[in-house]
Amino acid sequence: MSEKVATPLVDHLLELRRRLIYVLGSFLLAFIVSYQFSDEIFAILVKPLANVLEGKTGRRLIYTGLAEAFMTYLKVALFTATFITLPLLAIQVWLFISPGLFPVERKVLLPFLMLTPLFFGIGATFAYYLIIPPAWKFFLAFEETKASNILPIQLEARVSEYLSIVMQLILAFGTSFLLPVLLILLGRIGVITSHALANKRKYAFLLILIVAAFATPPDVLSMLGLAFPLYFLYETSIFCVYFFEKRGSHA
Numbered sequence: 001m002s003e004k005v006a007t008p009l010v011d012h013l014l015e016l017r018r019r020l021i022y023v024l025g026s027f028l029l030a031f032i033v034s035y036q037f038s039d040e041i042f043a044i045l046v047k048p049l050a051n052v053l054e055g056k057t058g059r060r061l062i063y064t065g066l067a068e069a070f071m072t073y074l075k076v077a078l079f080t081a082t083f084i085t086l087p088l089l090a091i092q093v094w095l096f097i098s099p100g101l102f103p104v105e106r107k108v109l110l111p112f113l114m115l116t117p118l119f120f121g122i123g124a125t126f127a128y129y130l131i132i133p134p135a136w137k138f139f140l141a142f143e144e145t146k147a148s149n150i151l152p153i154q155l156e157a158r159v160s161e162y163l164s165i166v167m168q169l170i171l172a173f174g175t176s177f178l179l180p181v182l183l184i185l186l187g188r189i190g191v192i193t194s195h196a197l198a199n200k201r202k203y204a205f206l207l208i209l210i211v212a213a214f215a216t217p218p219d220v221l222s223m224l225g226l227a228f229p230l231y232f233l234y235e236t237s238i239f240c241v242y243f244f245e246k247r248g249s250h251a
Helices: 002-036 038-052 068-100 103-144 146-150 159-176 179-188 194-199 201-215 220-250
Strands: none
Touching: 002 038, 002 068, 038 068, 038 103, 038 159, 068 103, 068 159, 103 159, 103 179, 103 220, 159 201, 159 220, 179 194, 179 220, 194 201, 194 220, 201 220
16 A cells, blocks of 8 residues: 555656756756847846936946956846746646646636736836836936035946846836735635735735835835835735635626
């Protein structure tokens, strides 16, 4: 009897190892390709700053360590490879767990695994186009203070520091935009209800403000730029959970 129990367990572990190797192999391949284009990718990431500085001469990004520029491009490649591999990871997770699920469970879970990379991409795009440009304008406004009339104040950002801030914003928004996916999934499996979410909205708003403050650079614009969309997604999740509850009650 113990051998019969052990055999399926070994098979599952071998299957898990195979899928992890596939994901890691895909990540490695994506990393190698991304590194070949890391200069072009970094140019895309630096474009919002270049647009804000357009018309100002002598502006540049600097690096102060011999290996800093190399490590920056390495991080660009790692960041891009992670972004590319996320959908593949979701697919492999689904292929691994789906054989052990009931048809109803498959029907519930599959859409959420498919929506995870999509919502992450929406959040990252939102940060790149709608949050980063005004945030850079906010930071650069300190070049034109009264003190700058006495002694010039000019930004000379390090490439590694710039990339860290961009990655922080993109990851923060990409991850935060997964909130409705998580809440609706929890609602579908009966862990939470729309009534509970509605009653806890004031605590949720406070928690969202705290998360936004820690997840974004230290400026009010970025914090509110994350907090308000996140709260909107929370309210949307309440409606979606309520919709599925009513749909289930009539089924």
